Amino acid sequence: MRANGLFSGLLEREEIERLYREHSRVLVLFACATLGERARAQDIVQQVFLRLMERPVRRPDNPQAYLFTAVHNTARNEMRSLRRMVELDETQPWFEEQCLDGVAGDVVSEQSLRRALWSLPEEQRQITVMHIWGELTFPAIAEVLGINANTAASRYRYALAALRQQMAPGRSTQNADSR
Amino acid sequence: MQIPDDDRQFEAELRRFAPRAAEPLPPIRIIRVRWRVPVAVAATVLAAIGTILWHMHGTPGPGTVLPADVSAGEVTLGRAQAAVAQSPSFEAAIDGLEQASRSRTKPKTHKNQSALQALGREEL
Numbered sequence: 001m002r003a004n005g006l007f008s009g010l011l012e013r014e015e016i017e018r019l020y021r022e023h024s025r026v027l028v029l030f031a032c033a034t035l036g037e038r039a040r041a042q043d044i045v046q047q048v049f050l051r052l053m054e055r056p057v058r059r060p061d062n063p064q065a066y067l068f069t070a071v072h073n074t075a076r077n078e079m080r081s082l083r084r085m086v087e088l089d090e091t092q093p094w095f096e097e098q099c100l101d102g103v104a105g106d107v108v109s110e111q112s113l114r115r116a117l118w119s120l121p122e123e124q125r126q127i128t129v130m131h132i133w134g135e136l137t138f139p140a141i142a143e144v145l146g147i148n149a150n151t152a153a154s155r156y157r158y159a160l161a162a163l164r165q166q167m168a169p170g171r172s173t174q175n176a177d178s179r
Numbered sequence: 180m181q182i183p184d185d186d187r188q189f190e191a192e193l194r195r196f197a198p199r200a201a202e203p204l205p206p207i208r209i210i211r212v213r214w215r216v217p218v219a220v221a222a223t224v225l226a227a228i229g230t231i232l233w234h235m236h237g238t239p240g241p242g243t244v245l246p247a248d249v250s251a252g253e254v255t256l257g258r259a260q261a262a263v264a265q266s267p268s269f270e271a272a273i274d275g276l277e278q279a280s281r282s283r284t285k286p287k288t289h290k291n292q293s294a295l296q297a298l299g300r301e302e303l
Contacts, residue, residue: 024201042202049204095196113196132193160186
């Protein structure tokens with residue numbers, strides 16, 4: 001697990017629980033974007049936090065980026081142990097069940113967003129989740145993924161363009177029909 | 180949802196989808212039990228094996244039957260304890276062990292000499 005920035009003191013149990021309350025939603029989403037399966041993603045995130053509780057670490061300078069790194073590494077290990085291509089689990093939603101009613105009667109469902117995200121390359125999915133829902137900066141994202149910050153920003157732009165195309169009016173219905 | 184041309188507006192639209200809440204963390208105590216129990220069992224088994232081995236090869240315990248002549252053979256901790264137990268005093272036990280040890284000391288002999296011949300040549 002890579003360390004992020006400067007450290008000060010050990011992470012207390014209460015602090016770890018608070019971090020879980022604050023960031024577990026987006027960390028599970030991030031793991032979903034890697035593994036495609038919510039149940040497995042949930043396990044990965046819990047593993048990371050329980051490990052932190054059992055073996056206290058020094059307080060990272062950017063705890064959120066540290067947690068993303070930990071989840072990323074654990075998810076990568078899980079993928080290696082699976083020894084197969086990961087697929088999107090259609091049964092478990094990643095987002096709160098809601099439909100955003102848009103202008104001109106066009107509706108984007110949770111499922112169509114999930115499918116649009118999954119259609120992106122893995123790294124673009126991860127960058128999108130970290131930037132949009134995790135609100136991480138590109139330098140922080142770059143540190144998590146071990147890439148250049150400019151590369152992260154560039155891949156994010158590609159991802160956003162692809163998402164926009166996937167979720168364009170009428171596109172979600174076509175996707176649903178085609179499946 | 181109308182897909183806005185502006186990236187920031189599109190991001191804001193995407194953020195309206197909230198990630199689902201995660202399951203609460205399981206109690207840490209249960210997780211710790213997973214490794215604590217096997218470790219405790221292993222430690223107990225090791226301690227039991229160690230105790231058995233110690234009793235077999237180490238100091239004789241209170242129930243151990245000692246040979247009748249505790250002074251025979253080398254002076255060991257077990258024999259010393261037995262001698263102390265059988266003698267009226269500690270000094271007497273030590274004297275007894277010393278004498279037994281001396282009695283076992285044989286004079287150096289050459290190949291063709293008997294022990295008596297060798298003793299006859301010893302200077303007193």
